[in-house]
Structure formats: C-alpha cells, structure tokens
Amino acid sequence: MKFSENAIKVLERRYLSKDEEGNLIETVEGLFRRVANHIAEADKHYDSNSDTKALAEEFFEMMTNLEFMPNSPTLMNAGKPLGQLSACFVLPVPDSMDGIFDAVKNAALIHKSGGGTGFSFSRIRPAGSSVRSTGGVASGPISFMKVFNAATEAVKQGGTRRGANMGILRVDHPNITEFIQCKKDSAEITNFNISVGITEKFMEAVKADTYYDLIDPKTKEVVGQKRAKEVYDLIVDMAWNNGEPGIVFLDRLNRDNVVPSQGEIESTNPCGEQPLLPYESCNLGSINLNAVLDEEEGKFVINYAKLARIVDSAVHFLDNVIDMNKYPLEEIEKTTKSTRKIGLGVMGFADLLFKLGIPYNSEEAIAVAGKIMEFIETRGREASRELAKTRGPFPLFGESIFKDEEPIRNATVTTIAPTGTISIICGASGGVEPLFAISFIRNVMDNDELLEVHDYFRKVAEERGFYSDELMREIAQKGSLAHVEGVPEDVKRVFVTAHDISPEYHIRMQAAFQEFTDNAVSKTVNFPNSATREDVSDVYRLAYELGCKGVTIYRDGSRDLQVLNVGKVK
Ligand code: CDP
Numbered sequence: 296m297k298f299s300e301n302a303i304k305v306l307e308r309r310y311l312s313k314d315e316e317g318n319l320i321e322t323v324e325g326l327f328r329r330v331a332n333h334i335a336e337a338d339k340h341y342d343s344n345s346d347t348k349a350l351a352e353e354f355f356e357m358m359t360n361l362e363f364m365p366n367s368p369t370l371m372n373a374g375k376p377l378g379q380l381s382a383c384f385v386l387p388v389p390d391s392m393d394g395i396f397d398a399v400k401n402a403a404l405i406h407k408s409g410g411g412t413g414f415s416f417s418r419i420r421p422a423g424s425s426v427r428s429t430g431g432v433a434s435g436p437i438s439f440m441k442v443f444n445a446a447t448e449a450v451k452q453g454g455t456r457r458g459a460n461m462g463i464l465r466v467d468h469p470n471i472t473e474f475i476q477c478k479k480d481s482a483e484i485t486n487f488n489i490s491v492g493i494t495e496k497f498m499e500a501v502k503a504d505t506y507y508d509l510i511d512p513k514t515k516e517v518v519g520q521k522r523a524k525e526v527y528d529l530i531v532d533m534a535w536n537n538g539e540p541g542i543v544f545l546d547r548l549n550r551d552n553v554v555p556s557q558g559e560i561e562s563t564n565p566c567g568e569q570p571l572l573p574y575e576s577c578n579l580g581s582i583n584l585n586a587v588l589d590e591e592e593g594k595f596v597i598n599y600a601k602l603a604r605i606v607d608s609a610v611h612f613l614d615n616v617i618d619m620n621k622y623p624l625e626e627i628e629k630t631t632k633s634t635r636k637i638g639l640g641v642m643g644f645a646d647l648l649f650k651l652g653i654p655y656n657s658e659e660a661i662a663v664a665g666k667i668m669e670f671i672e673t674r675g676r677e678a679s680r681e682l683a684k685t686r687g688p689f690p691l692f693g694e695s696i697f698k699d700e701e702p703i704r705n706a707t708v709t710t711i712a713p714t715g716t717i718s719i720i721c722g723a724s725g726g727v728e729p730l731f732a733i734s735f736i737r738n739v740m741d742n743d744e745l746l747e748v749h750d751y752f753r754k755v756a757e758e759r760g761f762y763s764d765e766l767m768r769e770i771a772q773k774g775s776l777a778h779v780e781g782v783p784e785d786v787k788r789v790f791v792t793a794h795d796i797s798p799e800y801h802i803r804m805q806a807a808f809q810e811f812t813d814n815a816v817s818k819t820v821n822f823p824n825s826a827t828r829e830d831v832s833d834v835y836r837l838a839y840e841l842g843c844k845g846v847t848i849y850r851d852g853s854r855d856l857q858v859l860n861v862g863k864v865k
Pocket of ligand 1: 365366367368382383384409410411412458459564565566567568579712713714715716717718
C-alpha cells in the first residue's frame with residue numbers, strides 16, 4: 296500500500312480500532328475494508344441484487360490508491376457501533392432556556408461522535424433585556440457561548456477528537472461589539488471559531504459611511520443604530536490583532552440556499568466551508584489531485600478521464616454515506632435526508648501546481664483552479680443526476696430552486712474542506728492552500744531534530760543537483776526559498792509558500808474555487824507580520840467583490856501560540 300510512515304502513524308494513533316486496553320485490533324487494510332464494505336452496503340437499499348462486493352472493491356481501491364478520502368468520522372466510525380459519519384453539523388439556538396440547553400446537549404452528543412458544530416447565536420435576546428418568567432435580566436449570547444465552550448471542553452477527553460465549534464452573530468445584533476471582541480477578553484471561548492454574519496445592507500452602509508439599525512431578535516424592533524464603518528473597523532482591528540473574528544456573508548449563503556422554504560441558513564460548520572440549515576449535517580470527501588497527474592516524458596499532465604472516474608465514484612460513495620450514517624438525533628436525520636447534501640472537494644492543489652511548474656501566485660494558477668473545479672462540479676452534478684434516475688431526487692427537490700431542472704440526487708455536491716488530517720493520510724498538501732513550508736525541522740523526543748522536506752521538492756533538488764541537508768535546513772530557517780542562495784531562479788518561482796504569496800492572490804484563489812463550488816471554500820489568507828489594518832480591510836473588500844462567501848485571515852506571529860512558526864517550528 297502507498298501510505299507513508301507518517302500516515303501510518305496517524306492512522307494507528309487515531310483511526311484504527313483498539314481494544315479496551317488500547318491495543319490495535321485492526322490493520323490499515325482492515326480499516327479501509329471496513330469503510331468500503333460498509334458504505335457499499337447502501338446499494339442494497341435500492342437494488343437487493345446489486346453487486347456490493349464489486350462496489351466495495353472499487354471504493355477500497357479508490358481510498359488505498361490515495362485518490363479519494365472521506366472525512367475523518369467516516370474513517371473512524373463506518374461499520375462500527377457508533378456509526379456517525381459526518382464532519383459537519385449546524386444546530387439552532389433558540390431564545391429560550393430549554394432550547395439553549397437542548398443545543399448544548401445535542402452539541403455534546405455530536406462532539407462525542409467526532410463531528411463539529413456550528414451555531415448562530417443571533418436569536419438570543421441581548422444582554423440586559425428583560426426575562427418575563429423571572430423578572431430578571433437576560434445574560435445575552437456571549438455568556439451562553441461560554442456555556443457551550445465549557446461543555447465542549449468537558450466532552451473533549453471522552454470523544455474521539457477535539458470538539459470544534461463555529462459561533463456566528465449577525466452584525467445587526469445589539470451585542471455585536473461585545474461579540475467582535477469576545478475572544479480577546481476571554482479565555483473561555485477557546486473551542487470556538489467566531490465569525491460576524493455580515494449583510495449586504497451593512498456593506499452598503501460601510502461604503503456610504505452611514506449608520507445602520509441594530510435589531511432586537513426577540514421583539515424585531517430597532518433598538519439602536521451604529522456607524523457601520525466603526526463596526527467594520529473594529530472587526531478589521533480584531534482580526535488584524537489575532538485572526539478573529541472571521542466574516543461570513545449571510546446573504547450570499549442564502550442566495551445559494553437550495554430550499555429556502557426550509558428557512559434561512561444562519562451558520563456554517565466550524566471551519567466555514569459548509570453552510571447548513573438548522574439540524575442539517577453534511578459529509579465531506581476530497582479528491583487527491585496528486586493522483587490525477589500522469590507523467591509523460593518527464594512532464595506532468597492532468598488526466599481528466601481519471602478525474603472523471605474518481606468524481607463519479609466519489610459522488611456515489613458520499614451519497615451512500617447519507618444512507619449508512621447513524622445520526623445523533625432524529626431531527627438531524629430527517630433534515631439531512633430531505634436535502635441529501637454532500638461536499639466533494641480537493642486536496643493536493645499546491646502539490647499539483649509544483650508538478651505542473653506553475654506558481655500559485657500567477658494568472659495561470661488561477662485559471663487551472665477554475666478549470667479543475669469547474670470540471671469536478673459539472674461532472675459531480677452529472678453523477679448526482681445519474682443517481683437520481685434510479686434513486687430519485689432529494690425529497691425536497693420539488694420545492695427547491697432546481698425544481699424546473701433535471702432531477703438531482705443531492706442539493707449540493709461540492710465543498711472545499713481544509714483536509715487537516717486526511718491530507719496527512721494521503722501525503723498531500725491541505726485542501727487548496729499553498730504549502731506553509733517547503734522544509735521544516737520537527738523536534739522529536741530527546742531533543743532530536745528531524746528534517747522534513749517536501750517529497751517532490753526533494754526530487755527536483757536532487758535531479759537538478761542542488762540538494763543538501765544544509766540547504767534544506769537553511770530553507771527551514773528562512774521559511775521560504777526567496778532569499779536562499781543556491782536554488783535556481785525558476786525553481787524559486789514555482790515553489791512558493793504561503794508567505795511568498797500576496798494576500799490578494801490568496802483571496803483570488805479562494806474566489807476561483809468558490810466560483811465552481813456549491814458550498815464554500817476553506818481558506819486562510821496569510822499576511823506578513825508587517826501588514827497594516829488597511830491591508831486587511833482591502834482583502835475583505837476584494838473578497839466581497841469577488842463573490843467569496845467568507846474570509847478568514849491570519850497575520851503571522853499575531854497569536855501567542857502559533858502552531859507552525861516560520862523559522863522556528865516546534
Ligand atoms: O481532514 P479531516 O477529515 O479530519 O477534517 P477537515 O477537512 O480538516 O475538517 C472538516 C470539518 O470537520 C471541519 O470543518 C469541522 O466541521 C470538522 N472538524 C471537527 O469537528 N473537529 C476537528 N478537530 C477537525 C475538523
């Protein structure tokens with residue numbers, strides 16, 4: 296099998312089944328057989344005579360050849376008693392004690408099963424308003440977020456992985472300024488990513504430098520006004536300070552809401568790539584772009600026939616996951632099965648560009664991104680329509696925005712996930728991000744240092760005759776090839792990393808993928824430490840103009856505990 300040493304380590308630590316004493320009772324092959332067999336089983340629901348053995352073999356090959364990988368919960372739980380297979384959930388948080396604590400409980404159940412949860416806290420009445428039943432005073436959305444956070448913290452140890460949350464507040468909620476600053480003032484919201492839900496109205500008010508209304512979600516009354524630009528500048532300032540909050544364009548999420556009759560989309564999953572209706576869940580899967588490259592006479596070309604084959608099989612796989620999934624709540628099962636959203640995306644995009652010899656920060660790369668994603672989206676929808684012929688369209692198709700088109704099995708087909716762990720399993724660069732470093736030094740036990748170099752870069756360096764451990768160490772120290780002597784200019788141009796790429800190119804790449812993605816794109820815009828607030832503001836505006844659904848930024852060195860520091864990797 297093709298798994299690297301690193302991949303096997305991750306699989307052993309987190310994915311392979313263990314007995315009560317923690318001994319492995321499953322092999323890597325066993326894991327992928329378990330997943331493939333279980334997911335293939337769904338075909339029997341539609342045709343009791345179908346050859347699920349052959350299908351299981353197809354799925355097994357697709358995963359073990361590192362062509363496609365489903366999200367982590369599917370790998371961990373398929374064919375096991377827990378059986379929860381989705382990474383993404385959104386839960387409603389109503390403005391009532393009962394409702395809020397139901398959501399806390401439901402989130403805990405989801406975290407225990409390996410899923411992540413997103414919430415909008417916008418329906419909660421603002422701090423200071425009255426509570427009729429007790430004659431008391433409401434504590435507001437931020438204080439309740441701390442309750443969700445504490446619950447997440449407690450469940451963390453028992454679950455299979457760390458619980459992750461997204462918290463969103465609409466920009467017209469009366470507590471918006473407190474929300475924007477809530478992660479600065481508090482160490483009690485650490486298990487949340489936070490994003491401000493921005494409206495078109497607000498963006499227009501920023502542009503025109505006018506005031507906008509704050510609305511009490513309970514009474515729907517206008518309870519105040521704020522100068523839009525002041526709020527906008529506060530968001531920018533906080534994001535510049537430590538990367539949060541992000542922003543999400545709510546009207547855009549709802550423009551792509553396939554079934555508006557089911558209500559508004561208020562939130563995304565934790566990493567932002569999957570907008571969902573309340574009680575909806577979605578399972579993701581990603582194609583490894585390294586696997587669709589053919590090498591012909593020392594040159595790489597994209598094999599579109601192979602990509603088409605993988606897309607077809609991946610859509611089939613992800614649709615089956617919906618049927619085989621064991622849902623943490625009946626309500627979630629009902630909502631999820633009524634739209635049957637799936638999220639097929641890619642990983643290894645940065646690797647692909649290296650191999651094609653195209654710099655990430657170039658017009659050509661933007662064009663390649665669009666071409667690949669358009670192909671996947673078009674083909675993915677065709678595959679979903681094909682499934683609809685035998686399985687029927689998703690149940691709410693008749694009241695969806697697609698109702699006059701050819702029936703389709705899944706309300707959404709494409710999503711670009713971060714692929715945090717599955718990209719390690721596949722030995723691929725994460726999602727559509729550029730590489731963070733070409734080489735880096737990992738501190739292992741006993742103060743030993745391990746030099747890790749990007750596989751393909753190492754190969755090129757060896758072939759071109761400039762490889763040395765010393766040079767790779769220098770590259771690790773400097774964090775980029777830009778100022779390293781001894782690396783040929785053409786190589787420097789192609790092997791760019793996150794900090795060589797201007798924020799504008801980061802956002803343009805996100806927009807290029809977004810154009811052909813039903814859901815959203817997980818992407819962080821990296822800024823150098825020296826970037827100004829104005830630079831951040833410019834990127835927000837550009838993201839808005841280019842049709843992105845949200846923005847997450849990070850200015851290098853702005854957080855105390857940075858996981859991966861250029862030059863001094865821990
Ligand atoms: O690579 P993997 O399948 O583990 O996950 P990912 O692509 O990095 O993240 C996809 C989604 O999984 C996130 O947006 C979250 O919804 C969820 N997730 C989570 O709940 N907890 C984590 N620690 C990581 C991801």
